[in-house]
Amino acid sequence: MDVEKSDTMPIRSSEDVVRVRQAVRTGSVSLGFSLVDQTKIITAASEIARNTLDYGGGGELRLDLVRAGIRRGLRLVFSDDGPGIADLAQALKDGYTSGGGLGLGLGGAKRLCNEFDLRSAPGEGTTVTLIRWK
């Protein structure tokens, strides 16, 4: 996979989360994503960005325009140095219970993307990679 363009942005405040949404929109529009696909990737980005802020203590997003052969896509890498996730399997399970539950929305975000990678361990921070292909 080759990277055609790469941008990094901080996620340190809720205004940054808004900026993340805008940046992902700009990226997906430039790749010519359909409206539904745009909505999906921006929503997924919003979920993960919020996690990075709320649970990761803040972090950053690297936004890459990638290409593999003739396919082009958007890759989002969210990273933080927070406490990390102890039980990855549990985190990926669905659970938007109003109130309780992890509510991390990782399972949902995963369904909205073509490729999804989660790396985390207690005390080692978390890195979430999302890819949506055109």
Added chain:
Amino acid sequence: MDQIPILQVGDCLLVSIQVDMHDQLAMQLQDDLTTRVVKTRARGVMIDISALEIVDSFIGRMLNNIAAMSRVLDAVTVVVGMQPAVAITLVELGLGLSGVKTALNVDKGLALIRRLIDDGTEDWVGRREK
């Protein structure tokens, strides 16, 4: 500091969300609405999200909270104008908006609120002719 305007129409409160809200703004809207519902003794709350292109779990929870809060205060909440792409994404996300009634647009939303308040039922059948 920007605020989302809340309009009063009869015994209903109308909110139209036009901006991509950051979290504090969303929380503020929740608080403002609660206060206004109490103050005006509103029976209905209508939230127009036709301009929202993204509804993530945070906004979803906000809508659920507003509905729950209104119910406690004996008011009904109707969310109108959800865009198809948003609906499709919410379904994929697995986020249900249970406890929130929805309608296609403002007109139908107001009609629904009327039915819910007046008839206590949302069935179409038995709609009162005005």
Added chain:
Amino acid sequence: MPADLHSVIPALIEQHHQELLQAWIGSQRRGGAAGLSLLDNATINEQARRFLDELRRSALSGQVENIDGPEWAGTREVLEQVSRSRSAGGSSASQTATFVFSLKEPLFNLLREHVKDAEGMARETLIASLLLDKLGLYTTELAQRSRDEVIARQQEEMLELSTPVIELWDGILALPLIGTLDSARTQIVMENLLQRIVDSRTEIAIIDITGVPTVDTLVAQHLLKTISAARLMGADCIISGIRPQIAQTIVHLGVELDVISKATMADAFALALRRIGKTVTDRVVARRPEA
């Protein structure tokens, strides 16, 4: 191939640019990239010149193995333009690829002139050959992609024709699905339906699956997702045309169909009318009063 392989090709192309260009144009004409008779000389010259220019620039980066990177963007772009213009002019994908492959002969000749040892010659020839193979294959991929795009567009048009959304009544839409549903097609059809619901301000949509021979789990899931989405928006759906076999399949698959289903469209329509508060009555013809 080792990554730090140093090749003389970039330097050679840079230094003998003009000579290479002339030899190549000649080779194209001779070798009969058979569509050449369709192109005038000026076009051939122009395309060859631009390609070689970009090739030169890209090769100067020193990296001649991977054509996907940003250093090769200019070259890829020229190939895209040449490919497009040639296929518009009637050339086949192979003919356009030959445009690139025909550069091998003059390039190998150039190498033979300047690389004196056999070992080096063999190595450089391989590098040149691999590079031009990749660029040539890229043009065939482009041709395939544009063909795929045409097919996709035609499919979409056929889809629109074969899955019309019908307004049965003010407030009731019907979507008769015909034929086998695959994942991609179902998605398009469903998005279409949801948009129509918004545009026509219709609250009830009848999805008729009489014309669908089989319903597998994937299709059932898509249907359910569409219905959930419609409900989120403030509308609702009724499914009609469920044949006994399909009902059995659905139960067998363990899919929870939390939606009202009717055997026929007529039943669904009657239900929909009731839901929107309409009834159908007989017209009473007024009698003329007796004189």
